[in-house]
Amino acid sequence: MFSLAWRNMIRNARRSLLTVSAVALGLASLIFLWGFNDGVHNTMMRNLQQVIVGSIQVHADGFFHHPKLSKIVPDSGKVITLLHELGADNLAYRLRTFALAAGEETSEGLVLLGMNPDMEQAATRIAAKVDRGRFIGDNNEAACVLGKTTARNLGVNPGDDVVFLTEDRYGSLAAEKLKLVGIISSGEMGIDRGLAIIPLGFMQQMTGMDGKYSEIVVQLPKEQLEPVTAQLREKLGSAYEVLRWYDMYPMMKQWVELENAFYYIFLSIVLVIIAAGIMNTVLMSMLERIHEFGVMMALGCGRVRLAGMVVVESLLLGMAGVVAGVMVGLLLVHYFHGAGIDLSSQMDSIARFYLNPVIHTEIDTNHLLDTVLAVLAAAVVAAIWPAIRAARLEPVEAIHHV
Amino acid sequence: MADALITASGLTRFYDSGELKVAALDGVDLSIERGAYVVLAGRSGSGKTTLLNMLGGLDRPDSGALSIADQDLLSMSATDRAGFRLHHLGFVFQSYNLIRVLSARENVAYVLQLQGMDKKQRFALADQWLAKVELSGFENRRPDQMSGGQQQRVAVARALAANPDLVLADEPTANLDSHTGESLMALMRKLNEEQGTTFVIASHDPAVIASARTLITMQDGQISSVKVM
Numbered sequence: 001m002f003s004l005a006w007r008n009m010i011r012n013a014r015r016s017l018l019t020v021s022a023v024a025l026g027l028a029s030l031i032f033l034w035g036f037n038d039g040v041h042n043t044m045m046r047n048l049q050q051v052i053v054g055s056i057q058v059h060a061d062g063f064f065h066h067p068k069l070s071k072i073v074p075d076s077g078k079v080i081t082l083l084h085e086l087g088a089d090n091l092a093y094r095l096r097t098f099a100l101a102a103g104e105e106t107s108e109g110l111v112l113l114g115m116n117p118d119m120e121q122a123a124t125r126i127a128a129k130v131d132r133g134r135f136i137g138d139n140n141e142a143a144c145v146l147g148k149t150t151a152r153n154l155g156v157n158p159g160d161d162v163v164f165l166t167e168d169r170y171g172s173l174a175a176e177k178l179k180l181v182g183i184i185s186s187g188e189m190g191i192d193r194g195l196a197i198i199p200l201g202f203m204q205q206m207t208g209m210d211g212k213y214s215e216i217v218v219q220l221p222k223e224q225l226e227p228v229t230a231q232l233r234e235k236l237g238s239a240y241e242v243l244r245w246y247d248m249y250p251m252m253k254q255w256v257e258l259e260n261a262f263y264y265i266f267l268s269i270v271l272v273i274i275a276a277g278i279m280n281t282v283l284m285s286m287l288e289r290i291h292e293f294g295v296m297m298a299l300g301c302g303r304v305r306l307a308g309m310v311v312v313e314s315l316l317l318g319m320a321g322v323v324a325g326v327m328v329g330l331l332l333v334h335y336f337h338g339a340g341i342d343l344s345s346q347m348d349s350i351a352r353f354y355l356n357p358v359i360h361t362e363i364d365t366n367h368l369l370d371t372v373l374a375v376l377a378a379a380v381v382a383a384i385w386p387a388i389r390a391a392r393l394e395p396v397e398a399i400h401h402v
Numbered sequence: 403m404a405d406a407l408i409t410a411s412g413l414t415r416f417y418d419s420g421e422l423k424v425a426a427l428d429g430v431d432l433s434i435e436r437g438a439y440v441v442l443a444g445r446s447g448s449g450k451t452t453l454l455n456m457l458g459g460l461d462r463p464d465s466g467a468l469s470i471a472d473q474d475l476l477s478m479s480a481t482d483r484a485g486f487r488l489h490h491l492g493f494v495f496q497s498y499n500l501i502r503v504l505s506a507r508e509n510v511a512y513v514l515q516l517q518g519m520d521k522k523q524r525f526a527l528a529d530q531w532l533a534k535v536e537l538s539g540f541e542n543r544r545p546d547q548m549s550g551g552q553q554q555r556v557a558v559a560r561a562l563a564a565n566p567d568l569v570l571a572d573e574p575t576a577n578l579d580s581h582t583g584e585s586l587m588a589l590m591r592k593l594n595e596e597q598g599t600t601f602v603i604a605s606h607d608p609a610v611i612a613s614a615r616t617l618i619t620m621q622d623g624q625i626s627s628v629k630v631m
């Protein structure tokens with residue numbers, strides 16, 4: 001049955017080739033668009049994680065929604081050991097509190113984030129976002145980095161002093177004068193405004209929090225995110241909160257999912273077109289063989305078998321289209337993964353925080369698989385009507401059909 | 403009559419043509435023995451094809467009774483009839499008998515394949531049958547690479563390869579020149595004698611009629627004469 005279907009397909013080689021090309025073209029474009037889509041989405045999600053948030057943060061339970069200096073990670077040593085056991089080595093400790101920063105002209109409330117510059121380098125790329133000056137370089141230096149909006153509000157430039165006022169662990173006021181060494185211009189409001197980064201060691205001394213941390217930031221490859229989170233949650237228990245990046249900032253993931261949902265709608269429209277193309281070919285091929293089908297039925301070929309043959313022919317067209325389409329599509333994705341698509345002229349600064357101006361295509365395996373299976377399913381659906389018509393033929397009438 | 407392969411009685415089939423009801427078959431009684439070589443003759447429109455379609459389980463009468471090889475054809479479902487055709491009957495039609503994309507060997511083997519015979523066996527058997535219809539060397543030819551007479555002989559080989567009880571042929575020589583038609587009939591007659599397979603052939607071709615061992619003549623949907631030659 002398979003070889004019969006195959007030969008019928010190549011019998012009208014031109015028509016089949018045309019159909020297969022159309023399927024392949026449709027599929028290749030879908031794959032390329034997925035490549036662009038996934039490239040954009042994955043870059044955005046990676047950037048969000050890599051710039052400052054991390055893939056996972058471990059806190060004392062409740063810290064994320066109600067951060068307080070006193071809510072420290074209960075046993076940071078235990079967390080670190082566990083993380084290393086799980087193969088998560090790109091991590092950094094941080095201390096976080098609120099502070100008032102005073103510059104030449106005004107003062108502003110902000111989040112004070114203590115970072116160890118060496119560790120941070122292993123965990124995030126925040127240092128690369130410094131636009132003027134430099135990132136903090138020593139864990140104990142009296143230096144700070146501000147976002148560009150905050151720096152402008154305060155009227156300070158690199159080299160100027162900024163005074164920070166905060167509470168220490170006993171609730172008494174702590175004040176320090178720090179030199180502004182760098183200004184971050186990220187395009188992201190949460191960083192450009194309302195954030196000051198100072199060396200972790202310095203901040204621990206300033207607040208009396210030696211050896212204490214409020215967050216542990218971990219950078220992980222995508223596929224390790226869920227298993228590591230599950231392990232951490234199980235082993236750390238309820239005194240800790242283990243938050244994935246999208247637990248903390250759910251907007252982006254929801255947005256990506258929404259976009260993907262729209263993409264699936266687009267996919268189904270393309271599928272309808274593909275199915276219509278295949279159906280047209282299969283129906284034509286069936287209609288010009290009515291006499292032959294009649295002979296086959298007379299010889300004892302059952303209706304189900306005849307219908308099955310039509311479906312197999314359709315599937316063959318679909319499969320040939322899939323093979324060609326996947327090859328072309330993946331070739332395109334592969335090429336633009338290396339070469340990139342330069343969108344720098346179309347991107348505003350907010351987009352630039354999440355996106356690199358050059359998009360490198362990539363495709364998620366499940367998106368590729370869904371698309372391929374959908375095309376094959378479309379080929380089967382396309383065969384339903386021609387197959388029903390074949391099965392309904394009356395042998396006597398079919399044989400006399402010329 | 404113990405050896406009757408086909409027993410039909412009162413076979414009637416109407417066609418609606420406009421307001422008129424035409425009886426394509428009008429109460430046909432028929433009995434054909436195993437091993438017979440019957441030619442159904444008669445003018446065009448006399449009901450030969452209609453009767454042959456009944457015997458082949460391709461069409462059903464409006465009334466009457468029909469049994470072939472001790473099986474009641476009229477009580478069978480369409481699926482059962484397809485199975486019956488597959489295992490008991492062979493067909494040769496007027497033209498375009500063959501599946502275009504298959505070689506001569508594969509065409510002969512097609513019925514055997516439907517019967518579930520494995521490839522090696524059915525190809526070997528197909529080659530034997532192609533030899534019997536004098537088409538050795540044509541095994542790999544496609545229908546469009548063969549003459550009309552060769553194609554009909556492939557169809558004969560296919561009809562006989564599964565060793566059926568009955569071979570039905572409707573105007574098998576209609577598209578052949580008279581010489582080719584005669585040699586096709588000689589072949590069928592020879593196979594009837596050698597294999598003992600029953601043949602019922604509908605035709606108004608004198609060459610076919612000349613080959614008959616039993617000649618049944620039809621007129622206006624009825625059997626007008628039966629002659630044993």
Ligand SMILES: Nc1ncnc2c1ncn2[C@@H]1O[C@H](COP(=O)(O)OP(=O)(O)O)[C@@H](O)[C@H]1O
Pocket residue numbers: 417418419424425426444445446447448449450451452453
């Ligand atoms: N499908 C059909 N619809 C209407 N009338 C038909 C049909 N098939 C056959 N007939 C009529 O039945 C009669 C017998 O036809 P047929 O069996 O084909 O005769 P033959 O094969 O001897 O030429 C003719 O009058 C023909 O017109």
Ligand SMILES: [Mg+2]
Pocket residue numbers: 450451452573
């Ligand atoms: Mg006829």
